Amino acid sequence: LVPVGIIGTGKYVPDRILTNQDLEQMVDTNDEWIVTRTGMRERRLASPEQASSDLAYEAAVKAVQAAGISAEQLDLIVVATVTPDMSFPSTACLLQAKLGASKAAAFDLSAACSGFIYGLANASNFIATGVYKYALVIGAECLSKITDYTDRNTCILFGDGAGAVVLGQVPEGRGFKSFELGADGSGGNLLKVSAGGSRRPASAQTLDNKEHFIYMAGSEVFKFAVRIMGNAAEAALSKAGMTKTDIDLLVPHQANIRIIQAALNRLDLSEEKCMINLHKYGNVSAASIPIALAEAVEEGRVQESDRLVLVGFGGGLTWGASVIVW
Ligand code: ACO
Numbered sequence: 145l146v147p148v149g150i151i152g153t154g155k156y157v158p159d160r161i162l163t164n165q166d167l168e169q170m171v172d173t174n175d176e177w178i179v180t181r182t183g184m185r186e187r188r189l190a191s192p193e194q195a196s197s198d199l200a201y202e203a204a205v206k207a208v209q210a211a212g213i214s215a216e217q218l219d220l221i222v223v224a225t226v227t228p229d230m231s232f233p234s235t236a237c238l239l240q241a242k243l244g245a246s247k248a249a250a251f252d253l254s255a256a257c258s259g260f261i262y263g264l265a266n267a268s269n270f271i272a273t274g275v276y277k278y279a280l281v282i283g284a285e286c287l288s289k290i291t292d293y294t295d296r297n298t299c300i301l302f303g304d305g306a307g308a309v310v311l312g313q314v315p316e317g318r319g320f321k322s323f324e325l326g327a328d329g330s331g332g333n334l335l336k337v338s339a340g341g342s343r344r345p346a347s348a349q350t351l352d353n354k355e356h357f358i359y360m361a362g363s364e365v366f367k368f369a370v371r372i373m374g375n376a377a378e379a380a381l382s383k384a385g386m387t388k389t390d391i392d393l394l395v396p397h398q399a400n401i402r403i404i405q406a407a408l409n410r411l412d413l414s415e416e417k418c419m420i421n422l423h424k425y426g427n428v429s430a431a432s433i434p435i436a437l438a439e440a441v442e443e444g445r446v447q448e449s450d451r452l453v454l455v456g457f458g459g460g461l462t463w464g465a466s467v468i469v470w
Pocket of ligand 1: 297300459
């Protein structure tokens with residue numbers, strides 16, 4: 145097998161900022177509650193004209209440039225998203241056209257907030273087996289478009305943005321060392337957008353019932369998240385022949401500071417060894433991990449040979465973790 149790793153990263157967040165103070169004007173909440181319960185202070189919101197493929201494009205251009213290749217060299221584009229531009233064509237196909245990546249196969253992947261890790265696992269195998277040379281994996285979300293800004297249980301959490309990586313061959317000893325993916329469909333009802341699919345097609349009733357917005361059973365998802373983040377990270381480490389003392393940087397899904405702190409406790413890690421940016425961007429679902437990774441790279445927090453653990457969880461329910469030697 146060819147050793148595969150991340151050879152370029154990029155991120156994009158829209159300019160518009162939604163602060164806790166803005167939210168105080170919209171629902172019965174306050175800055176202190178939001179900060180202590182979630183760690184969040186601001187999120188970015190797409191403009192009415194922007195859709196996920198537009199955010200994905202901006203992040204992708206940076207990642208392709210950082211990888212030192214051109215879009216025409218891409219063999220595969222995988223977009224992980226719960227907010228595609230439309231049901232079909234896929235956001236990946238829309239992006240392929242925008243990028244001029246005429247050679248690339250393209251598809252979307254649905255695994256909610258775990259989608260980026262699922263996408264890495266998927267795309268890296270095409271390269272490891274010699275089928276493809278370069279793959280673009282993206283998490284891109286416009287969660288603001290499916291958020292009910294009258295529901296204080298959810299509207300404080302979510303933001304918009306995109307993170308992208310290019311995968312390619314890396315020197316022996318570096319790159320992806322393991323993946324741990326999982327799902328528990330019996331928890332599907334805890335986190336969902338009920339309508340707009342074949343079960344509940346869009347109708348006046350689904351609109352009235354607000355079934356096109358995110359529904360979340362917050363405390364159940366919280367308990368699941370606290371358990372699964374540690375479990376998934378430890379399983380990925382064990383598959384890589386490593387232990388928690390080997391971790392140089394943890395890049396977790398940015399859902400809630402208390403969920404991240406529980407994972408840090410479980411892994412005996414200090415906050416210095418963890419990338420945290422949820423105070424600036426909130427939870428951006430599939431885009432959270434690649435945005436955090438790209439930001440860690442920008443900030444010089446990732447050096448050659450560092451051992452990274454990416455770990456996330458989300459609707460499905462799903463979870464995923466990966467160990468990478470940078
Ligand atoms: N402002 C003020 N009060 C609030 C707010 C708010 N924004 N939201 C809820 N409350 C109230 C509740 O109504 C409740 O009041 P009550 O006791 O009178 O009923 C009280 O605060 C406590 O509510 P809890 O839900 O118990 O608060 P909790 O500490 O669990 O925090 C939270 C809620 C932040 C949502 C937490 O449960 C959480 O982070 N859950 C996981 C979320 C998550 O990770 N989701 C992943 C989604 S990713 C994806 O796939 C899109």
